[in-house]
Amino acid sequence: MRMTAVLTARAEGQKLPLLLIMKGVPGARIETKEFPTFPRDYHYAIQENAWMDALVWRQYLRNVLGESIEEPSVVLMDNFECYVSDESYNPCMKNLAPTFGRYGRTQPRYANHLTSE
Template identity: 55%
Template sequence: MTAVLTVRSNGDKLPILFIIRGTPGGRIETSELPTYPSGHFYAVQGKAWMDNTMWKSYLCDLLHRSLVEPWVILLDNFESHVSDASYRIVEEELGSFLCAIPPNATSICQPLDVGVMAPFKRYLRDEWLTEEMIDGEDGDDFDTR
């Protein structure tokens, strides 16, 4: 699963776009998605990846509904994000401006990477290391008392 998080510069969070692995039009999309919690957006894609189709859906279905005035939309340099079609949609349909962050700068200056993803990944790494230290590789349990 992929979760697309969007936050305004004032801290307001937009609904999350969850991209679920499955066949578009298949059982997950027709039977399960309607039972998911409301307030967010859900889409089905073969590998649960953000691709051109998912990105266009994100821009037109989720982001468009959240715009009340022109925005500057900061993005990484992912191919779908910086395509000619993406620029056209953002400028012509959303009345906003798309600004790609320079390559390899995402981990330094993209707010969600710096403020959310980096601490989350650090937490997961620490949990994994703790689990590995406690369980050990030889199968013997390590007594933490």
Template identity: 45%
Template sequence: MNWIKRHQAAWLRYYIARKKPGTGYQGLLRLLQLFCHRHGFTRQRHGKQKQKQSVLIEVRDDFVAEFHLQYHGFGPDCVYNVDETGFYYDMPPKYIWSARGGDANISTGEKHSMRMTAVLTVRSNGDKLPILFTIRGTPGGRIETSELPTYKRPLLCFVEPSVMLLDNFESHVSDASYRIVEEELSSFLCAIPPNATSICQPLDVGVMAPFKRYLRDEWLNEEMIDGEDGDDFDTPTAAEKRKAMVKRAIAAWDRVTATEIRNNFVKALPSIEE
């Protein structure tokens, strides 16, 4: 896709213009898949072992019952779900195409070095909070010493006690995390059961997937930024790429609707019948 964006930009714009909104990326991907299949390439992808659906549903039901028992007094504007996702300037392929019988490894030059993390936060009433972007920085640099101390506190301040739903990642459920949420924010940290975010976490149930799809759509419509790879975060080219990534993520986040968010909170935390 990068080759097409760089060398066949006019054709790409014409191709996307003929497609329905939001279908350009998938249409182009399908076209490339047919081309690869016709010329003898095979598609490979790492597999992951998953828990049985019946086990996941049982875990979710137990979690939901405990959640509603402990936090039934919190309204939909006081229940938050926070999760992060990484994305790249050049959106990485999910699959590797290789000649039949050939090596499926990716060379060093084809790997994506410009990476950014987007922290997404939603409330069960459908609200979206602004994205928190995390990039590689310099310890003791200007942002850490001069800017974070002045703006972090207002951004993390909740108007009233709230519940924060987080996955079971080690740093999320550490003693320090519980202390910060409870003592500094006067709120509650609720850890989602391990290996159950696909069914218990609203963002994973049905918000993250469309967000990433919108990211790919926005990337496909971007102009290529010429220059070096941008692994050095002090170069002007790297700064331009970071700016493009931030704009891309904001545009994709804007396309996620309040209805989608509310519906997926209902799926992840269904009401318990008395």
């Protein structure tokens, strides 16, 4: 079974639960015989290529990151398309606001109450 693991750690060193993205068609039947061996405290998603996409990103924000954020917080991420696209910005604002803003060389700048801009 092909999977992608999403690892997240807080600045003080706390590791958040893993998100495992498994290859499959969302909503379709998948092989489940290995599921009983999977850790219960991990999070799981199904994606056609086992990649992080906008849908899985929203699931990650809601179920993994959103459950562990303590304000004030800073979320650092690279410029991967599913993180910085307009399609992804709205779920970030909905799930993490008012502490979320994006700052990148290729993206518009958004200010929030944690910045001086």
